[in-house]
Amino acid sequence: MQPAPATSARVRSAEAGTTAASLTRQPGRRTLLARPPAAALAGFAAAGASAPWEQRWLLPLAVAALVLLLRRVSVRYAVVLGLLFGLAYTLALTSWMRAVGTDAWLLLSPVVAAYYAVAAVAIALVGRLRGWPWWTACVWVAVEAAMSSWPLGGFPWTRLAWATVDTPFALWLPWIGATGVSFLVALAGATLAWVLHEGKARPAGAAAAIVAALLVGAVPALFRPESLTSSWETGRPTVTVAAVQGDVPGAGNDLVAVHEQVTANHVQATLDLARRVEAGAAPQPDFVLWPENSTAVDPFRDEETNAGISRAVAAIDVPLLVGAIVDGPRPDAVLNQGLVWLPDGSTDERYTKRHPVPFGEYVPFRSQLAGLQIGRLDMIPRDMIAGARSRPLNVAGTRVVDLICFDVAYDDSLIAQVQNGGQMVTVQTSNATFTGTSQQQQQFTISRARAMETGRTVIVASTNGISGVIAPDGTVRQQLEPRTTDIAVTEVALVDSQTPAVRHGSLIKLVLCLMGVAAAITAAVRSSRRQFPLRGHHLKSWRTPRERVDT
Incomplete structure (x- = not known):
């Protein structure tokens, strides 16, 4: 009576083979050939959610398209699809990089695209797990976190x-931060892919997904942190801030060539403001904000620059937060700083740019590259040293979170300064190099997202645009016309309370990233077991003596 178990074993073996085949079933050749251009198109669509197009609705659709394209494909093919998505996304989103150099644009894009290739592999793998839309979103934010920190400080621009500002997703920024919102967008896209792929077979699940999508928009609209409510200003102390946009003469994109006139413009604008204040035509500010590179030479060594700043501070008789290039501790080093210049001439409070741009403000591996005679490297004779300050500046008794240009896209300096008591945020930026490009709009949008995330007013001062005042709920209170000399004077309510995103954002990021990494590893292990199953004679060693006798 032995044949029955053997027959049963053969049946189980056949069923297992059928299941494995269904899990590894590959799409047809024609479908596979259509996927690479579709992946590139999805990348372009993702970029279309940002400036200059700002078609926000494209973002979850682009994610959904990529996830669908990665269903049931091999790891090697996932690399190709992810790379094409990333190239199209980055090339379109950062086309403004051509203002620095086409070579820089073409070199940056493949590096960033490589991260999306990694993401695509992980998404293809976790797509074989139960609840794969959730794991897909975890993988996405894990890759974003890695891309935002490495190499050379990372690139968080994508x-x-x-790209969620002015959408229901952005209402979650004060609750779960930028990482959490990226997770929600990826989850929405992956869930949409699930509905399109499996919704007909599971109508109840599709209906639940629709209800969940409605809650994503409804819940944060009904429950908002105190600093984002309509009464957020009531009873709070306030300061009046004047943000100066001095303009850059000529074409506007070569600040270094006309840096003396740029400084003179900011001095003159501040003197004009002082005269208006004296005449009662403008309110007395508590401090004045100048942009990054409002002086492109060390104001402590250049007499003319020093005299101009001193004259402006004496006239307005309040502290002036100057964006200055200061000589570093070595002859070949330089610092990009925000200096709190007091009427008595002291400058004890300083913030140093935390994220200088590689190959733009410093040259990594300079000694190794020196022998290659790369002409572009000669344009950066001194390396900019990164700062590490995590405390807000004390400006006339106000705790000011200062950020310089690209710092606004990174989490570390902003969140640390707010956690340490920052009451408002200033963004000193030049952006003159990117005059006429979408970079200025994209950075201003990031500043709006940061206002919502921190629940604080953000004041942006740029040399020639975009300058403005952003309320804690992300709305733009004032925006100066680019390529003009103008001043935005505004009253700012000082906020001490911290949003949940500020308090718990780092924990949210850690948990989501760990979940994404764990899911990818689990899926990879399971996939390798299916691809290289243990043979029968290997299994024997794991059977108990009783199992061997029964068999």
Whole structure:
């Protein structure tokens, strides 16, 4: 009576083979050939959610398209699809990089695209797990976190959260931060892919997904942190801030060539403001904000620059937060700083740019590259040293979170300064190099997202645009016309309370990233077991003596 178990074993073996085949079933050749251009198109669509197009609705659709394209494909093919998506996304989103150099644009894009290739592999793998839309979103934010920190400080410009301003997703920024919002967008896209792929077979699940999508928009609209409510200003102390946009003469994109006139413009604008204040035509500010590179030479060594700043501070008789290039501790080093210049001439409070741009403000591996005679490297004779300050500046008794240009896209300095008591945020930026490009709009949008995330007013001062005042709910209170000399004077309510995103954002990021990494590893292990199953004679060693006798 032995044949029955053997027959049963053969049946189980056949069923297992059928299941494995269904899990590894490959799409047809024609479908596979259509996927690469579709992946590139999805990348372009993702970029279309940001400036200059700002078609926000494209973002979750682009994610959904990529996820669908990665269903049931091999790891090698996932690399190709992810790379094409990333190239199209980055090339379109950062086309403004051509203002620095076409070579820089073409070199940056493949590096960033490589991260999306990694993401695509992980998404293809976790797509074989139960609840794969959730794991897909975890993988996405894990890759974003890695891309935002490495190499050379990372490149956080392509985070999904930045393109959600003016959408229901952005209402979650004060609750779960930029990482959490990127997760929600990726989850929405992956869930949409699930509905399109399996919704007909599971109508109840599709209906639940629709209800969940409605809650994503409804819940944060009904429950908002105190600093984002309509009464957020009531009873709070306030300061009046004047943000100066001095303009850059000529074409506007070569600040270094006309840096003396740029400084003179900011001095003159501040003197004009002082005269208006004296005449009662403008309110007395508590401090004045100048942009990054409002002086492109060390104001402590250049007498003319020093005299101009001193004259402006004496006239307005309040502290002036100057964006200055200061000589570093070595002859070949330089610092990009925000200096709190007091009427008595002291400058004890300083913030140093935390994220200088590689190959733009410093040259990594300079000694190794020196022998290659690369002409572009000669344009950066001194390396900019990164700062590490995590405390807000004390400006006339106000705790000011200062950020310089690209710092606004990174989490570390902003969140640390707010956690340490920052009451408002200033963004000192030049952006003159990117005059006439979408970079200025994209950065201003990131500043709006940061206002919502921190629940604080953000004041942006740029040399020639975009300058403005952003309320804690992300609305733009004032925006100066680019390529003009103008001043935005505004009253700012000082906020001490911290949003949940500020308090718990780092924990949210850690948990989501760990979940994404764990899911990818689990899926990879399971996939390798299916691809290289243990043979029968290997299994024997794991059977108990009783199992061997029965068999």
